[in-house]
Amino acid sequence: MSAAPQPGIVKRSVSIAGHRTSISLETEFWEALQALARTRGQSVQALVGAVDAAREGRNLSSAIRVFVLEACQTATTGRTD
Template sequence: MALSKRSLSLHGHRTSVALEPEFWAVIDRSVARRDMSLAGLVAEIDESRDPDDALSSALRVFALREALAETPGGS
C-alpha cells in the first residue's frame, strides 16, 4: 500500500509525515470531531508520545485507538 505524505508545522518547524491513507482517514475524522486543525492534533499526539517512538508510529497507534472507539463494542 502506498503511503500518503502530509506536511505541517509542528512546534514552529515544518515536518512531513507519511502514513497509509486509512490512518489519515481516521485522523481526519478525529480532527473534524474535535473541531481542530491537523497540526493541533498532531502536536497533542507528539507532546504525549514517548521520545523513543517515531511520530508516525504514535499517529498510527492514535488512529487505531480512535478506530476501535468508533466501533460498537470497541475499547
C-alpha cells in the same frame, strides 16, 4: 538514486511547535486522522501536535497510527482506559 514511495503511503508536511516536519502515513490513516480532527473541532495540524506531545519516544508516524487505532477501539468498545 532515491527509493520510490511505497504504494498507498502519502507524505505530508505539517508545522509542530514552530518547525516543519514530514509525516508518511497510509491514505486510510490520513483519512481517519482528518475525521477525528473534524469530530474534535480541531485542525489536523493541532491534533498531530497533541499526538507529538504525548508520543513518549515513538516516531511520529507510528504514534499517529496508534492514536488512530486507540480512537477506533474506543469508538467500537466505548472504553476509555
